[in-house]
Amino acid sequence: MDAARRRYLRHGRDAVEPGDVRPEVLASWERARAAGVDTARLGASFAGLDGGSSTAAAARVLDGLPGRHPELDASVLVVDRDGVVRLRRDTDPALAEILDAVCLAPGYRHAEDVVGTTAATLALHEGRALAVEGPEHLHPELAVLAAAAAPVARGGDAGEAGDLAVVVVRHAADGAGRDLPFVRMLAAEIADRDGAGRRGRILAVHDALAASAADGAAWVVATDGEDVVLGAGARRLPPADQQALADVALAGLALEHPAEPYLVDLPSGAGAEIAVREIRHDGRLVGCAVGAGPAVDDVARREAEARRRQGSHVAPTARRDFAASLRGAAADHEHAEARVRANRDLLTPSLRARQELAANLGQRRHQVLVGEAGVGKRTLVVEQFGRLHRDGAVTVVDVDTAEGDDGAAAPLARLLRRPPGRPHLVVLRGLQAVAPLAARRLDEALRLLLAHAGDVVVVACLDTTAVDAGRPYGLLLRHFHETVRIPALRHRTDELADLALKVLHSLSGGRSLRLSHQVIRVLEGYAWPGNINELEDVLRYVVARKPVGVVQAPDLPALCFASRAPRLTMLETAQADAIIQALYEARGNRYQAAAMLGIARSSLYRKIDAFGISYIA
Numbered sequence: 001m002d003a004a005r006r007r008y009l010r011h012g013r014d015a016v017e018p019g020d021v022r023p024e025v026l027a028s029w030e031r032a033r034a035a036g037v038d039t040a041r042l043g044a045s046f047a048g049l050d051g052g053s054s055t056a057a058a059a060r061v062l063d064g065l066p067g068r069h070p071e072l073d074a075s076v077l078v079v080d081r082d083g084v085v086r087l088r089r090d091t092d093p094a095l096a097e098i099l100d101a102v103c104l105a106p107g108y109r110h111a112e113d114v115v116g117t118t119a120a121t122l123a124l125h126e127g128r129a130l131a132v133e134g135p136e137h138l139h140p141e142l143a144v145l146a147a148a149a150a151p152v153a154r155g156g157d158a159g160e161a162g163d164l165a166v167v168v169v170r171h172a173a174d175g176a177g178r179d180l181p182f183v184r185m186l187a188a189e190i191a192d193r194d195g196a197g198r199r200g201r202i203l204a205v206h207d208a209l210a211a212s213a214a215d216g217a218a219w220v221v222a223t224d225g226e227d228v229v230l231g232a233g234a235r236r237l238p239p240a241d242q243q244a245l246a247d248v249a250l251a252g253l254a255l256e257h258p259a260e261p262y263l264v265d266l267p268s269g270a271g272a273e274i275a276v277r278e279i280r281h282d283g284r285l286v287g288c289a290v291g292a293g294p295a296v297d298d299v300a301r302r303e304a305e306a307r308r309r310q311g312s313h314v315a316p317t318a319r320r321d322f323a324a325s326l327r328g329a330a331a332d333h334e335h336a337e338a339r340v341r342a343n344r345d346l347l348t349p350s351l352r353a354r355q356e357l358a359a360n361l362g363q364r365r366h367q368v369l370v371g372e373a374g375v376g377k378r379t380l381v382v383e384q385f386g387r388l389h390r391d392g393a394v395t396v397v398d399v400d401t402a403e404g405d406d407g408a409a410a411p412l413a414r415l416l417r418r419p420p421g422r423p424h425l426v427v428l429r430g431l432q433a434v435a436p437l438a439a440r441r442l443d444e445a446l447r448l449l450l451a452h453a454g455d456v457v458v459v460a461c462l463d464t465t466a467v468d469a470g471r472p473y474g475l476l477l478r479h480f481h482e483t484v485r486i487p488a489l490r491h492r493t494d495e496l497a498d499l500a501l502k503v504l505h506s507l508s509g510g511r512s513l514r515l516s517h518q519v520i521r522v523l524e525g526y527a528w529p530g531n532i533n534e535l536e537d538v539l540r541y542v543v544a545r546k547p548v549g550v551v552q553a554p555d556l557p558a559l560c561f562a563s564r565a566p567r568l569t570m571l572e573t574a575q576a577d578a579i580i581q582a583l584y585e586a587r588g589n590r591y592q593a594a595a596m597l598g599i600a601r602s603s604l605y606r607k608i609d610a611f612g613i614s615y616i617a
Contacts, residue, residue, distance in 0.1 A: 209231060217291030264292075366481050415456065432471065
């Protein structure tokens, strides 16, 4: 077989004698050769760790394997139709190292057009259980493995092929033919569990649909993330309105939704009062139901929604009732709640980020700080942690500069041996640059640390404007509870003067050095593309040329006058903050952002241009 593979690689199909290679394997070799598979290097690449309900069912089956089959000495994988490895469970450490070396790990793509013949792609293509022995793998680096795979039927229906295959991998010398009955059994078990889960989710969705209709909702929409079910009233709406309600239901699966009913403008121009409820099955979130109806007193509700989203600067036009507070405690409570909401909405992005960060640290919730490079994420979290825990300890791990795959995981392993007692903060810097293999080792180290150390809080810093779960660091996101966005320095003009003075005092070495009002205005007008790092460079330039005295505008470098940021009034700043938050919640969709703010799209476009807003997703 090995000789036949070598002849095929050198001379093509004509060099292979009939009967030397199984027809299905030879056909797979032909497809891989036509796709241009490079046998000189392994082309497997990281594709992401997303998985659906079928993958979750497979995970529950694989997690129970050690207890039911303690004698198992192989690795079991679940691979989807695109060749992406979704799950892997190991029982042989030596074999696990080999699989890591050939990138046969969760998130990596081992498709036929990338690495050639594999048991998973062959089983999914043929629709039946098949074994691929070592030399039958077209790629030389995979020839040390033997694998048996079986396709998983969709939803428990044995007549319909699914998108997953379960694979048992061994050393090539051990052979894979004996594992065919075992993989068929695992595939049937996964299909049965997936089918039961699908039926349970469908029943839960229909029960939620009926419950919303029983509560009096005129329009009811429910979804499990794959299918959308419309109630009788919703089916009478225009198609655009049906799609809008379906989008709200789908968004409820991925985003937090208000606990109270809220107002939504439908594409037909009507207003709808929306109530969102989660659908749970076996303790897991499996869907979302939306109960809606025509908005009552549409004008008043629209003004209330605009005030809630934009802040208290949007004032009501009706005559104020000065005697309202004299009519009972209920009115006082209502006014107090309105003031709290207005104050919260008027907070700047920076203050909101500080409050969220401090609250999460106080509750010891692990979180991810997202923001541009140089916005001071590490400094901010260390400062807030020091205020909460005077006797706490801090460990900073530079993931992007750690040498070797175990470089970032080693400090976390050492923390397991420390004596318990003081609160401990672990800061992971540069997580966006972590390599795939290093991410897997860091994931294991975090799992052990968080399982055995209850006094440790982990904060990860990402120098990106948005979290991408498809990157290697996506494997680590399951350990974190919250995501906090740290705004860029150009959006923090309210605290720029204090930041500049703090940095200036740290650089001046105790000398008498102050910033004039003109300098503060120049600094507030600059765009700061390099954020706090650039501010430190500018003030270091100033200190080197003016050791004492009052810093004037001519003492600043020329770059501070090259790019001017728009100057906004307090009202414009509040409006800009509301627009940025709405665009962030709508993931850059300006139509949805305008609907959330209660303004026309043309008005939103004008304000985006006028305020110089560029970060919208």
